[in-house]
Amino acid sequence: MSEWDSFPDIVRGDGFWLVDSRGNRYLDGVASMWCNVWGHSKREIITTINSQSKKIIHSSLFNLTNNQAETLAKKLVSISPGMNRVFYSDNGSTAMEIAFKIAIQHWQNIGQKNKTMFATLQNGYHGDTFGTMSVGFVPAFFGKFKKNLYKTIQIPFENSYKISNHKEYHSQTLERIENQLSKNHNIAAFVMESGAQIAGGVNIYRDNFQSDIGKICKKHGVLFILDEIATGFGRLGSLVEYTAQKSKPDIVSYGKMLTAGYLPMAATLVTKKIYDSFLGNYHAMKHLYHGHTFTGNTMACAVANQNLQLYQKTGLISKVNKTAKHLEKRLEEFWNINAVGDIRHKGMLAGIELVSNRTKKIPISFSKSTNKIVFDEAKKHKIYLRTLGNIVMLVPPLAISQKELDFLMDGTIKTIKNITK
Ligand SMILES: Cc1ncc(COP(=O)(O)O)c(C=O)c1O
Structure with a gap:
């Protein structure tokens, strides 16, 4: 300063x-x-904010629902192949924390209590909270907190600028991942940014890299979590980046451009298989004890709905x-x-x-x-x-x-x- x-x-x-x-x-x-998509004074979004503010600005999703949150959830599921349910939060870091908690609890809910470890690529970034710093450890940002972070498996992954033989390096990385996933039976999920590592130095993946990692996860029964907070909604040229990467996540998080950068909002999506593992009678305690004050914020959902309509309308x-x-x-x-x-x-x-x-x-x-x-x-x-x-x-x-x-x-x-x- x-x-x-x-x-x-x-x-x-x-x-x-x-x-x-x-x-x-x-x-x-x-x-x-x-996060900004349309510039800072997009008429349609401002109109949505004005009209929604006259109805209601925030109503919680604790025991209640609201039309804007439901419409958005349906829309998100419809554009995200393989996804079935949505959990809302208000920033990218929390959307990733939710993904991690869902992964760990999913395994517990189906009786595999030892699966609590996360594996990831070095130099990924998933946010600034303790869980996200543990998984997405960028040394320059988080070195001071290293002792406070939980243990994760970090697969070496250099920025493409530092690599001479890209093809060979990427197959070496895949081998390293396979090696870790096959010998560690406590891995709950493999976590990576979808399409590119951005905050860790703009490291754009080679074709098939992400989908090959997904296949390794499937082979070894490890959940595949994708972070589309920075790349979802078109940053790399696709509405949903994981479809362009031909990969099939179990859990995916969106944020930033979801509301065109007008209001804070993020979402964590899961497959039906994951969602179903959280169902049971109350005393089985399979439900996810996680809820933010502003989860499903009505105004933010209304803006996201308008934003996604504009994507469609304007091509x-x-x-x-x-x-x-x-x-x-x-x-x-x-x-x-x-x-x-x-x-x-x-x-x-x-x-x-x-x-x-x-x-x-x-x-x-x-x-x-x-x-x-x-x-x-x-x-x-x-x-x-x-x-x-x-x-x-x-x-x-x-x-x-x-x-x-x-x-x-x-x-x-x-x-x-x-x-x-
Ligand atoms: C890939 C990725 N994940 C997560 C986050 C964290 O999002 P937020 O800053 O909204 O907490 C970011 C933020 O830049 C990001 O780029």
Whole structure:
């Protein structure tokens, strides 16, 4: 914090732009932490918020139900092959905690009490609570809490930038997973991000990698939990990323873009087989003792329903794929900058790795945090950027126009050139 003397005070959204109290405008290159879809003032969503607020804003799902929550659950199940039931929460971390608790209790409910361990890939990220830090352990973020975290099996998994033979590395990783799953009979579930590891460094999976892991899980009777909090609803070019990855999870979590980034909401979906294992008479205590105050929040569900209708009505996913092609083309220009060591891109996500030496792949470093340096310079070009360590993230709102995307790309090029001159 000592590096930051002040922050732009955002008072208004105008389409894809954030406007501060001094009237400065910044194009949102981060989709307000990877969740904004339509920009910040989408008429249909604001209308939904206004009209729902006149009916009821929040009613709980404890002993009650509400039409918005039910409609959304049906919709989520209908777009998520293999899924049957939905558990709502209000952020991605809790959606993952719920997935973990469901996995452990599922095994207990069917009489396998020893299955309590989670296996995962190194550098996955699933949130900032203790359970999610234990499973998605990014050393740079969570090193200080290591002693407080529970034990998990972390399969070595390097970022693609550091690997020379990708094919060989990926089959080695699959072998390592198979080896762990075959010898440890206490593994409740294998957990991974769907499509790509994002916070752990924009590591995009090779074709079939995720589906091959799913098959290994099935073979060894281990549940397969997918985290689609950052990739679900089109970030990588598919509405449901696990269908593009040809994989069949037992449990999947959504968040972020579910409400187009307007209200906090997340959801954990399970198969019928898992759901059924929680049924029984009351004294059998098979039910899940888990409930958040704002679970199934009526307003957030109404917004999510409106959001998903807009996806359909506007054909957003095919538009995203067109915009993504343009993004890919523009990213070529970044190779002209010496400090760019690698560019990883899929759909509407790009990570531009800044290095001080391209051949040796040495990450760039400044006297201040790279995020601060990039943020300050980007502001001068009227764009809002954030980095993950030495990686400049481009995660624009999905519906951004080509013209505004060009503005973002031009500003990012100038930013990187200026700070690395
Ligand atoms: C893949 C993934 N899982 C979980 C989370 C946690 O979500 P939240 O920040 O809403 O708790 C994030 C957040 O960035 C994420 O990227």
